[in-house]
Amino acid sequence: MRTSTAETVRDTASASPTPLAAGTATAAPAWLGTRVLxxxxxxxxxxxxxxxxxxxxxxxxxDDLPPPADGRxxxxxxxxxxxxxxxxxxxxxxxVDAADLRYVTVGFRGFDGRAHTGELLANARVADDLxxxxxxxxxxxxxxxxxxxxxxxxxxxxxxxxxxxxxxxxCRPVRGRKAWSxxxxxxxxxxxxxxxxxxxxxxxxxxxxTAYLDRADARPGMAQPREQxxxxxxxxxxxxxxDYRSLKDYMHFSATGG
Numbered sequence: 119m120r121t122s123t124a125e126t127v128r129d130t131a132s133a134s135p136t137p138l139a140a141g142t143a144t145a146a147p148a149w150l151g152t153r154v155l156x157x158x159x160x161x162x163x164x165x166x167x168x169x170x171x172x173x174x175x176x177x178x179x180x181d182d183l184p185p186p187a188d189g190r191x192x193x194x195x196x197x198x199x200x201x202x203x204x205x206x207x208x209x210x211x212x213x214v215d216a217a218d219l220r221y222v223t224v225g226f227r228g229f230d231g232r233a234h235t236g237e238l239l240a241n242a243r244v245a246d247d248l249x250x251x252x253x254x255x256x257x258x259x260x261x262x263x264x265x266x267x268x269x270x271x272x273x274x275x276x277x278x279x280x281x282x283x284x285x286x287x288x289c290r291p292v293r294g295r296k297a298w299s300x301x302x303x304x305x306x307x308x309x310x311x312x313x314x315x316x317x318x319x320x321x322x323x324x325x326x327x328t329a330y331l332d333r334a335d336a337r338p339g340m341a342q343p344r345e346q347x348x349x350x351x352x353x354x355x356x357x358x359x360x361d362y363r364s365l366k367d368y369m370h371f372s373a374t375g376g
Contacts, residue, residue: 143178143230147171154276155325163277165322168329172280174337175263175312179228182266183235190233191225191256193249198239206239207270212289213298219287220245224252226262226284229338236265239287241304244373247354248286248307254350261339262310279325282312292376293323306372307356309347313339314368316359333360333368341368 147169155163186192198206198221208216222238222245233256240248255262265284273288285308288301293316300306308314315327322328330340341347341360348358357375359367 143176143228146177146180150177150280151278153278153280155279157277160321162321162323163279163325165320165325165328166279168326169280172312172326173329175282176229176261176338177263177282178230179232179234179263181234182264183223183237185232185234186225191253192235193222193224193253195220195222195245195249197221202237202239202267205269206267206287207273207289208239208287209270209289212302214241214303218242219304222248222286224249224265225256226252226265227256227259229261229263231259231261234265236262236284237267238265238285238307239267239304241373244305244354247356251307251350251354251356254353255346258346258350260346263312263339277325279327280312281324282310284309284311293318293321300372300374300376305374306370306376307351308369309341309371310339311369313337314341314360316365316367316369318365330368341371347371 157163198216198219202221203216218241220240220242222240224236226234226236228234238248262284263282268283268285268288273290286301286306287304288299290299290302291297292299312324312327313330315330316323317331322331336342341358351358351371356371356373359370
């Protein structure tokens, strides 16, 4: 296994449009992420009505990484640093070798209209393509609330139904199955999960995002047919879970279509 950061960091920057106004973005409710939902015998918590504070979710980003001082789009691609790998969900049991992953940082626009820095763990063969996607979304002003690598503990934590982290790598199986998810290979993105929930039958994830099942009620941060996010991923040949027939996975974009 290779985890060295000897690979040269590729850094790109581009001009940015005038920063968007802060608009109606607000701080997160104090209870966000604290109300654990009971899980049923099927392993899922029941879908619930969206709290009033989240029906038009527009939460100001709390920076996990330093934002770009110049307000422009920046991106880096490098081998995964050992400390980053250690806090991710990757283990020797995952279906991709650490040497085949890359640590990617990209600029993104928050719901506050400001420029922020996000991080992704992605398969090496798609890292540059993902930079292209997020550069396009940044230029378009498409808002993203948070972009951070999840730990194994966070992935396996009891559900609160209100998380909204945009990410790529997650060493887990397909929901409700034993086969590896494309996330476990670093070949899929979940974009603004709360604004773009998963639905299969009565199962909705995140469980409090039911207000966003109404896709005709277009709100910021939603992936919509023929609009910014879907077009940006389509331009690199990725498929959208909103086009699935047996279920809808509006947050999900993947290189393989799975």
